[in-house]
Amino acid sequence: MERTLALIKPDAVERGLQGEIMAMIQTAGLRIIAMKMLHLSKAQAEAFYAVHQARPFFASLTTYMSSGPIVALCLEGENAIQRYRDLMGATNKDQAAEGTIRKKYALDIERNSCHGSDSPETAAVEIPFFFSALELVG
Ligand code: UDP
Numbered sequence: 001m002e003r004t005l006a007l008i009k010p011d012a013v014e015r016g017l018q019g020e021i022m023a024m025i026q027t028a029g030l031r032i033i034a035m036k037m038l039h040l041s042k043a044q045a046e047a048f049y050a051v052h053q054a055r056p057f058f059a060s061l062t063t064y065m066s067s068g069p070i071v072a073l074c075l076e077g078e079n080a081i082q083r084y085r086d087l088m089g090a091t092n093k094d095q096a097a098e099g100t101i102r103k104k105y106a107l108d109i110e111r112n113s114c115h116g117s118d119s120p121e122t123a124a125v126e127i128p129f130f131f132s133a134l135e136l137v138g
């Protein structure tokens with residue numbers, strides 16, 4: 001059993017897509033064991049994406065991620081990290097497979113509607129960034 005951190009990003013929440021994305025997650029057989037809506041500050045977005053701080057897109061990414069509300073979810077299931085990455089599709093929507101969240105909803109490479117942890121090590125940092133142990137209904 002594995003857990004992963006999923007975010008529904010500002011572009012998707014702004015368009016009211018959180019229900020549809022959560023339905024896709026549940027249809028894929030991943031269990032939502034925690035959920036909250038919040039609006040990150042610029043500093044919080046910078047902390048969350050600290051791994052990308054040297055990248056050219058960092059300033060724009062963190063401005064966008066703090067531009068409006070997001071939904072944070074903790075997902076649980078067998079092989080949940082890879083299964084949710086597969087459900088999201090490629091970072092760049094033009095390379096995302098049919099039926100993925102990003103193929104359906106992403107606007108461009110930055111405003112790509114969703115985030116998912118990329119490894120067990122990342123999930124172990126990203127889940128507690130948003131949720132305390134008490135908030136995980138496993
Ligand atoms: N991103 C961007 N430009 C790029 C690559 C990434 O704006 O050239 C944004 C995009 O929102 C992406 C996030 O930065 O989801 C984190 O990038 P990463 O490579 O970790 O992609 P992900 O793991 O989200 O697929």
Ligand code: MG
Nearest residue numbers: 115116117118
């Ligand atoms: Mg990533």
